[in-house]
Amino acid sequence: MADVKTQSMTMIEAIRDALDVTMSQNSDVLVFGEDVGYFGGVFRCTAGLQEKHGLHRCFDTPISEGGIVGIAIGMAANGLRPVAEIQFADYIYPAYDQIASEAARLRYRSNGDFVAPLTIRTPVGGGIYGGQTHSQSPEALFTHIAGLKTVIPSNPYDAKGMLIEAIEDNDPVLFLEPKRLYNGPFYGDPHAPAKSWKGHPLGEVPSGHYSVPMGKARKIAEGDDVTILTYGTMVWVAEATAAQLGLSADILDLRALLPLDLDAITESVKKTGRCVVMHEATRTSGFGAELAAQVQEHCFYHLEAPIERVTGWDTPYPHAQEWAYFPGPKRVANALRKIMDAA
Amino acid sequence: MADVKTQSMTMIEAIRDALDVTMSQNSDVLVFGEDVGYFGGVFRCTAGLQEKHGLHRCFDTPISEGGIVGIAIGMAANGLRPVAEIQFADYIYPAYDQIASEAARLRYRSNGDFVAPLTIRTPVGGGIYGGQTHSQSPEALFTHIAGLKTVIPSNPYDAKGMLIEAIEDNDPVLFLEPKRLYNGPFYGDPHAPAKSWKGHPLGEVPSGHYSVPMGKARKIAEGDDVTILTYGTMVWVAEATAAQLGLSADILDLRALLPLDLDAITESVKKTGRCVVMHEATRTSGFGAELAAQVQEHCFYHLEAPIERVTGWDTPYPHAQEWAYFPGPKRVANALRKIMDAA
Amino acid sequence: MAKAPKPSSNRSRLYVPEPQFRPGDTPDYSHISVPADHTPARPDPLCDHHETAEHALKLIRVLRFNGDAVGEWDPKLSTDALLGAMNDMMMTRAMDERMFNMQRQGKMSFYMKSTGEEAVSVGHAMALKNSDMIFPTYRQQGILINRGASIKEMMCQCLSNSGDPLDGKSIPVLYSFKKHGFFSISGNLGTQLIQGVGWAMACAYKNEDGIASVFTGEGATAEGDFHYALNFASTYRAPCIINVVNNQWAISSFQGIAAGEGETFAARGSGYGLATLRVDGNDILAVYAATKWAAERARKGGGATLIEHFTYRQAGHSTSDDPSQYRPKDEAEHWPFGDPVERLKTHLIKLGVWSEEQHEELAKTCKTEIREIYKSAEAMGNLSGATHVNDYTMFEQVYEHPPEHLEAQRRMFTQELD
Amino acid sequence: MAKAPKPSSNRSRLYVPEPQFRPGDTPDYSHISVPADHTPARPDPLCDHHETAEHALKLIRVLRFNGDAVGEWDPKLSTDALLGAMNDMMMTRAMDERMFNMQRQGKMSFYMKSTGEEAVSVGHAMALKNSDMIFPTYRQQGILINRGASIKEMMCQCLSNSGDPLDGKSIPVLYSFKKHGFFSISGNLGTQLIQGVGWAMACAYKNEDGIASVFTGEGATAEGDFHYALNFASTYRAPCIINVVNNQWAISSFQGIAAGEGETFAARGSGYGLATLRVDGNDILAVYAATKWAAERARKGGGATLIEHFTYRQAGHSTSDDPSQYRPKDEAEHWPFGDPVERLKTHLIKLGVWSEEQHEELAKTCKTEIREIYKSAEAMGNLSGATHVNDYTMFEQVYEHPPEHLEAQRRMFTQELD
Ligand SMILES: Cc1ncc(C[n+]2csc(CCOP(=O)(O)OP(=O)(O)O)c2C)c(N)n1
């Protein structure tokens, strides 16, 4: 990437840039959702796109998540590449039927006669005192659905490249945006001064078109003691906490949950013999369960301790108790200590 | 239960009897759903209830799963005990928001000011050539939701007792009915002559009121070689296949997925050292993942081989290939052989 | 069957609607006044939607029972077109009949007839371009037949055999024929309505001439997707037609459960600012005329029209259903709007271009033709015997390229085949 | 802010509605003719729903701008009642003002004002029994105030402190007050509409006298739940009122996005066979009168009424919003229907029971009272300092009895507190 110009960007700007690049290159790309048009989105991810590309290419929709995904499916089947925004992942459930029964299965049901290459972007995770309805991480509800792909970036570089990849993919992709990382990395301490992406190496985003291949995890730290499998906001909490504990951890930012980079996972766990899985979502039937199941399936004879899960509690995401709910540095450290002490 | 009268019943009759008993004892119990009224339900589970209890206690609804659950929540909050039927679990997704965001969280959100003691009954599983939209087993999409309980009986005795328990529970309960077991046990061979519940010991159903406590697994076979954790239709396939292989298997019919009988599970796995988890649902992020994750968390040092999952494939449920999709005796046997050969 | 006792009446104030007639009753529709001269005027297709508000409450009819075609909605079709319509309707009916019987013999898992509703599908298709995309339910097989789809392929789909374009993936009747502008049918009711609106928005976005025509039964209008469709169609003035086929029944529940008893289905559209037409669905000329009007409106930028096709489901809901459980056995015969095939026949005879003999002859030809096609289809397999569908196809078309975990499952599956 | 350039116009046939005015424009509503004498007649509350079809398109008004109360909808409230209404509206406004400012100071995470919409909540509440269950949105705090809920408890909820009846579980404004007939507010738009219909069905089932009154903003009418509510209310003739508060805006999108530009929100109800009223939401007498009518209809078994309250959201959507980004800063002042408090004031003065001085005095009293209550509330903690909410409460009320896995998590949590 020697002579590619880069620019320092937040994740919001990187997402906007990915939309701008694909809209500029391909008139089939349309962007829509609640408040995404003139206003540019409640998180500003689509700011300026309507002005630049026209009212008919970036527009507001009624407050109807089912309708938004429904029209996206029809448009995608008719040759377009719609990118729909769901304002918060907590509001995606009215669209669940359209996603799980329709977008995910159109190709299969019609045996390839019709396809639905659409992208659904939606912010996930807590950390903004959003309470029960602005904090959820529902990824596991989508990884159970055959026909869907589910990805989640943890930094501006990946966000842009992965979003371009998602839009150009010929299958429906759910693109989850960890809202606590929109403006900077977050290491798990809400009282520490907020960090910005500006100046961060992963905030250096190449201009123009590039993509991050779907299904390849990113090794963010190389180590021998323990493998940490995680994604989204927890990537940064994991890294900071492991470093603080002085652990030599192999940390994988999974990036895609489905398709999953099983090779990278097994290679790492076979090396370290220990594995901690981390996510912000509710524990029971979270994606961590799938990761734990697969790790023990594939690395059983290399495991020296039970796989630990660090997750949100099995309660709705509370408001005042946000940081008691969030799987922060203490919960991460407890799990890492526990697994290192084991056996 | 010495002098309790029993009657030989199919699972359909047992469910109907549970509804009849609770409706007779408590005028707060209402039954409704698509075609459940005059007609008595497409699987006949509500046949005769309208005639007996009146039009206002067992009635048809518009084809609107979201609306059905929505009114159930409002009625439950207003003191009734609604029992809503969703005609097939494959059609429950339009109600997903009302279930996951509303029924499951009303108590929490209002800190106990309002509650939603409702029951949702819905048939799950394949085996009737129903294809993609009459065969699904979406339990894992509900076990991820804090505030919900999810149960699934495997025989008439349990069906009646568990349904009464569900209706009387003060939290929302999803009651999943394995449709392939409605008329008789099913051992996995679609070409074998169909068996009936009539004459089967678990088809002997006590009359009147009784309940099966929620969260207690049922040990259906006692053994030392391997633990099989399963529920619904797969209970019977597991039992028959293990017997055929001559294995000494400890088989648990979980009955409730949430709350889960972790004690029974760990006790068994610690005894056998091997564990196979079985369900009909799609593999990735299925409830088997949660079971595998918990078993390795709690029994790691007793495990002699990786936990195996026997599941449906990660595809929609196909029509003509129904029996190639279904986790039948061969898939079960392969997994059992594999785990017994391991280590 | 003996007359089922009426359920004990409401002892509470909770109102639950009931149909007029149940098994054992003698249906009496004498209170339904079949409108003869009350057909509302034909406004300009680009009129303000308020001008069609009364159309939502009345009924557009062209064919009188005596065979006359009257009024400004009369599309004045050529004799060829009328004879073509008759052929398509009778082929549809013959195919339904055959497939129903074959299902009874176990050749397929399931079938759904459209008997009594052939005018809706055939008349509608005739008034559209073949390239206009239909988002059908499972009762618009007449559209495929009108558009010249291969009946053999349709039958192979139902038989889930080696000739099935869907490789056995879907249950019978859930066709997908992109080449015939026929969207893949979903087993989930309602979902396609809003997808069709999205398709139409894409047509507009691309400055293409095409429109979408989306279908629902009256029962499924209660799904949220119906609301989404009307609402988005209104906001973005999507070039589409939204069709509610009101065949009075949704499996066992009557239309009063679906929508209450206060208003027609067409009237739903008025509140959304859409044009609304309500048409005698057993009158193929009226269906044709209403569709033509709505298609012109959509194509010229006037936005969407909601059409209620008022008809009657003569058969059971599907092969899994027994309607005599919940409605009088002979209700169809008492249905005051007659049968769509009979009504066109009367018209053609009155026009002097048709006779009872020709009609019987055509019925015979259709039956024979369908039988022959069926034979060649069944030769490719059926569900009760060998389907000849390769089981491995179940792993295909989940994604464009199968991810590794699916490949691993495919390998696992191999071990089950010994 | 400089006038934002208009987006390049559609280059395709895809139609996307736009509001008339954007930042930098000077709002001009002279084309809106505020109906003076065109208030539709007041039919009998048990009339056929068709008699209210025109009401969906017109606007019920009682208060003239000159302070007169006119027409058959005039509820002729006593002076006491009018003064009570004024008090409740001004308390609501004062509380909103204070809480907004305190949020700006970081005392709570979030707040939502109802400024400009106080007549809707207060007028509505006055016309109901306190036991009628409201299914509110986050802009009906006026109902709680009218029903005598503890303002301190409301504030403690917003502050998520030790006085919060919800133990900090919910974000500010999502109150739950069963004892005041005020259903727990969901953060998910629309969902409660159909729940309210279910509540009403339960009232009817139990032969109780109560009704439910459910609320939505105009924006959220696009959710499926709105359709479910209208549909089920129609089928089962549920004793309820369905209120659409059309405050013109849904965060940044105008009402033309929500529903298209062809029809009013009230008109939605007609197609479902419901009674429909459209009322000047800044006219508290009209709101009262319409509610009274609908409540009588519901209570007497006439079924549901859809009421559109036509009003204007004067403030931002919430403290997270800056409306000057998407609409002219002074649009509120140009709004042709005025301000609800001002309009009642003019009426009271005209009646001779009120004066500018008394009004200012009341404003001051409300402000002081609210300030005092706020102080005592904040003394129990706030989000930026110590909330004094016990973190363990987060594990409570997930279920009636915590299952073992939750107990285990609670124990795990203990290890994090050192
Ligand atoms: C979402 C959903 N809910 C329920 C069903 C089950 N179901 C299939 S057809 C049907 C009745 C549909 O009635 P209607 O819409 O009137 O269409 P018709 O069969 O009369 O043509 C029902 C309830 C389904 N397929 N999808």
Ligand SMILES: Cc1ncc(C[n+]2csc(CCOP(=O)(O)OP(=O)(O)O)c2C)c(N)n1
């Ligand atoms: C299901 C859902 N989708 C989106 C949101 C985000 N959201 C909160 S309020 C709002 C606007 C609502 O507008 P309207 O219904 O007109 O009510 P108003 O705020 O004007 O009172 C949106 C989009 C939500 N809370 N729930």
Ligand SMILES: [Mg+2]
């Ligand atoms: Mg129907």
Ligand SMILES: [Mg+2]
């Ligand atoms: Mg609004």
